[in-house]
Amino acid sequence: MFELKDLPSYDTLVKMGVEYSNPDVDGLQAWLIWASATSEMLSAFEANLDRTSGxxxxxxxxxxxxxxxxxxxxxxxxxxxxxxxxxxxxxxxxxxxxxxxxxxxxxxxxxxxxxxxxxxxxxxxxxxxxxxxxxxxxxxMSHFDAQERDVLVRLMLKLNQQGILPKTNGG
CATH class of the missing domain: 1.10.10.10 (Winged helix-like DNA-binding domain superfamily/Winged helix DNA-binding domain)
Structure with a gap:
């Protein structure tokens, strides 16, 4: 679960990037938005399951x-x-x-x-x-057209196939 709700502005990311040597502020901003959206989607998924089936x-x-x-x-x-x-x-x-x-x-x-x-x-x-x-x-998924879905799938597969996302066995 991604717990940060108050995402920093781009200007804040730039300032912190200078102070703490971030080589990719744009990448960090994209990751923050992605992680936040993923967390919100998974929370909605859980709520829908609970509401419809318990x-x-x-x-x-x-x-x-x-x-x-x-x-x-x-x-x-x-x-x-x-x-x-x-x-x-x-x-x-x-x-x-x-x-x-x-x-x-x-x-x-x-x-x-x-x-x-x-x-x-x-x-x-x-x-x-x-x-x-x-x-x-x-x-x-109705918010994405076929081309956007294809891009989304290719990007996620790229992360998985290259082993960028480690497989975990959490509890």
Whole structure:
């Protein structure tokens, strides 16, 4: 989450750039605007999920991962899939299991591991969450024409493919 709401003016960035040796004031300004917009978008995404389905972002993505993998996934695989620790994923699955969204059973080949599967109720909740999410994304993306979307995708892929954005496993 990007926490700065009061973005500095360009003049302030220039002054601080001189004082603290910033070689790319324009780059910093672009990054600040990008980070702020991304943070606002993710907050709106979370609010929309909560309003339409009562799900958190992590729960939503766990349901999608389980839907894509009907034979089930391990806690570790789910944790990697949404960039949280295994301990955090265990707590998330505990809550989701109590809510009836998924269930778990011992892994058939590894008695120490669990296999998590989507329940019928989880499928129903996802069936309500996804259409609302698709409408929200369509509204958000309606502000960009096809060419702007293409540029946006190419820029984000450029960061990911060059390894500029490090992959993290946060909690």
């Amino acid at each position: 799900l958190s972002q992590t729960q939503f993505f766990v349901l999608i991962l389980l839907k894509r993998n009907p034979d089930g996934l391990s806690i570790g695989t789910l944790a990697d899939g949404v960039s949280v620790t295994s301990q955090t994923m265990t707590r998330i699955i505990d809550r989701m299991e109590v809510a009836g969204l998924c269930d778990r059973e011992q892994h058939p080949q590894d008695r120490r591991a669990w296999l998590v599967r989507l329940t019928e109720h989880g499928t129903e909740v996802l069936g309500k969450a996804l259409p609302a999410h698709y409408v929200w994304v369509a509204e958000l």
